[in-house]
Every structure is written in C-alpha cells, then in structure tokens.
Amino acid sequence: MHDWKRAFGKPNAAFEQRVQRTLRQIQEKEEAKVKKKLTLSVVLACALCLTVLTLSALAAADLLGSMKPDVTLSPLQEGDAPSDSPIVFASPTPTTDSPTVFASPTPTPMPMGYYYVGGHALYHVDFDCSLLHGKEVGIISNDDAASLGIVACPYCSASLSYYTREDDPFYHVDESCHTETAADPSDDLLSVSWKDAVSMNKTPCPVCIGSSVYCTLAGLFYHAEENCQGIENTDEMPLYLAASVLLKEPCPICAQTVSDSTSDHVSDDKHITPSAAESDPTESDETTARADDKSLYCYIENALALYHMSENCADIQGVVAPALWTDVVSTEDGVQYSACANCTVFAAKGGVFYHMDPDCSGMTNAFPATKAYMESLGKQLCPECLSASTLA
C-alpha cells in the first residue's frame, strides 16, 4: 500500500536550514527597518523640538520687538549689504525708554554688533534712532563695521558726546563753539548724548554740526537733496560728519550752495544770526547766500505764535526760544507761526525791495531778515507793502 504523503519524503535538513535562514534574514531586515524608523523618528522629534525652541525664541524676540512699535526689525534686503560682509540678524536689544540726562559718553557695548541698514554709511547703537525709522534694520558686527568704513551715527552713538549749556538752544560737537554768548564759557558746559540733547529740546548747532546732508556709503558726494539724481539708501547726517569724517565732496548738482555757505560759517566760526548779519552788512553777495541758507534761525514766541528775526525786538513780550526758520515756517507740527511785523521783513533772491508780506505780488522763496539788515543791503520797502501798511 502506498502513502501519498510519503511519496516525496520529508524536507531535508538543508531545506529546513534554508527556510530558517531566509526567515531570519527577513526578521533582521525588518528590525533594521524598525531601527531606522526609530532613529528617523528621534531625529524628527529633535528637529521638531528645535523648531519649537526656535519659534519660541522668535516669538520672544517679536515680543521684545513689539516694545519698539515705530520700527520693524527684519532681515536686510538682498543686495543691501556688501556681499562679503557677514551680517547677522538679530532682535533688537531692549532699551530703556526714559532718557538718562547727562549720561556718560562711554560707548555702550553691543553684544552682537550695531544696528545697521544695508548699504548705508552709518551704524547705530540706539534702536530708537530717528534715522532708523521706517527702515529695515539688521545687525553688523563691530569688526565688519570698522572694515567697511561705516561710522557711528552722530545722533545716537553713545561714543559721540555733544556739548551744550542750559541757556544754549543748540548742542555742539565743538565745545568751544558758540561761546561768545555765554557769560563764562567754562561754566555749566554739559557733555550729553544725542538722546539727552533731544530730550532737553536742543537743536543741532548750525555752525559746528551744520545742516543735514545726505550721502551713501559708497558715494563720493554728499547731497542737499535726499534723492538727488535718483540716488537711494542715503543717510541723513550733519554736514561736518559727511565732509570731515567721511571726507565726502559736495555734490556739484545739489550741494554746492550748502557747502559754500556752511564752509564760510565754519571757517568764520560764527553763527549766521540776525544780529551777526546786521553787524556785517558789507559781505559780498550776502543776499544770495542768505537766500540759500537753510540754517537761518529766528526766535519764536510760543505764547503769541510769532517769530522774530531780531532777538531784541521791542514787540517781544514773553520768553523766546531760538529755532531754525525753516522748521518754524514748516507746517508739519501743526503750529502756524507768523512773522513779527515789527522786526521781520522778507526779500526775494536778487530783489530790489524788501516786503512786509512774504507772499507779496506772488513772491516765492522769500527769505526773512531784519529791516535794518535789508536796508543795509540797499533794499527799499516794496511800494505795495508800504501802501498796505499805511492803510492798515
């Protein structure tokens, strides 16, 4: 009798071993796969943790950044910075909002560098610096700032100290500037930071700090106009910094007048004040220089919303404060100051007459001066203004 199941016998040992080996191979492959998956999971988990930590850090940075509502800190735009400058981006360091009056002029150490707007000529130590407003701010290391020739912002750098006195409406970089009006120049000279000077309502001295000009990091010239010939990435800075520190030349298109007038002022080491002008009426083409001068200043009387070109005007009834005439007539602040009819008259560049009304006969670009100063230049009162004043 035959048994079907015995026809082919039983699997031999070699067969069984082969099956076992194959199954073991499958198991090992599977274990390796599981191990790989586990490793990948661990790596992914680590990456996830890292991402969460980074996001938390960024959120914290945003929180800190939200303390500065006027300025948005974001990475520099492509092409803003030189390609070889290793600029890092970081959150702003929180600063105290209350200004410390008469702070020490020693430099404030920045752990990661300075605030910097790509392609610009200035670095900043104060995130609140007005020159940073509305710009995309990054951070540049101290070494890179030095190697690229970027200089400290004259307004916010704590390493730059300014000088002023309690009765001086200006702050200066030159401590000997504007000493002629002080009773004792050595007395009450204050060394202040820009922030302190601003908090004390001081304005930049038109002589030693000069009017604002614009320049770029790589440009040869400084400009009177921010967008002269379509230039971009300009920094607003005082003329002395552009000319003396950055060694820029005046732009032949827009800054020649600024350069001439200011260099004259600086070389004379004297303010162009109404009184000073009155004392030196024989200066050549004075009218033109004065008409182009953006650093003319006057005395404002807040109580009456008047400005006077003469400090000794008889119509001054209260306290007056010196101010730049261009700022006074600008309506940005919302305060409309009127010219004092007693001491202030106007003249157009190259005009024969001086006027009581700055808009007389459709006159544009009239500059103010005292009546005595205009008369010293040989100008006469405009007949129309004369008849108007007679009628009044």
Place this chain on the structure above:
Amino acid sequence: MTSQQFSEQIVSIQTTLYRVAYGLLLNQTDCADAVQDCLLRAWEKRHTLREESYFKTWVIRILINECYSMLRRKRPTVSLDKIPEPVAPPESDRELHDAIARLDQKLRLPVVLHYMEGYSVSETARLLRIPSGTVKTRLSKARQTLRLQLIDEMNDEKRRNG
C-alpha cells in the same frame, strides 16, 4: 503581519511548500531555492494579502509561480538522454516517487495538491487557475497513468523475484 507571525506561519506550512515545489522541480536543491525566493517575495508583497486566512494558498500560489519561473530559466540545454533520473529522497516511497516523477508536469501538480495536501478539487482548481473539470480530468489521467506504472512496476518486481 509582523515578521514573527510570518515566520511562525511559514514554519507551519514548510512541508507543504516543500512538496509543492518538489512536485514541480523534482530536485531538493532547486526546491530550497524556489522556496527561499517565494518567502522573500511573499514577505515583500505581504500587504497585498487581503485576508490572513488565505495565507497558505496565497504562499503556495507564489511558490508555484516561482517554480514556473525557475523552470523557464533552467530550460534544458542538453539532450534528454543526458538528463539524470530524479533520485528519490530518503524516507520516501521510492516506487510512488518514481511513478509521480514520470507523470507529465500538468498532471503532477493536481496530484500533489489534491492527494498529498488534501485540497479539494475546487480549491486545487482555484490554486492552479484552471476549471474544476480540468482538475478532475487531470487527476483521472494521473491516477490511470500511475496505476499502470505501479502495476508494471509490481510485475517487474515479481519477475525479478520469481
């Protein structure tokens, strides 16, 4: 299905796999190769198995395919005279082994599945992807051939003894 479960199930059906493979290949070494390839393929394609209850038939079908592939690859390039007769494995019924080995391949597999492994005609038909009637025909032919071969074998033995 985990690799552990897979291993356990394969160990439980390894004799079946051996018989099916041997039924087609008639060589223990080729049989082991075919089963190895079959196991690797089955593991690789385990996700295509819809119901685990069909695991055994599913693996057998894979094994049959592997065996056919192997037979195609190992088509004889020498003359039939030089092909050695398959040697019956030890502990096997040599007469029956030789009789089955002489059967045509088409008849051999239904015999293995139906008589050795106990699959019904319909299950065998499903496994071989042929109609049940064909399975019955082949089984009938196989029985008839085997009967003749075994009778001849018995007569020869009687003559030798007698």
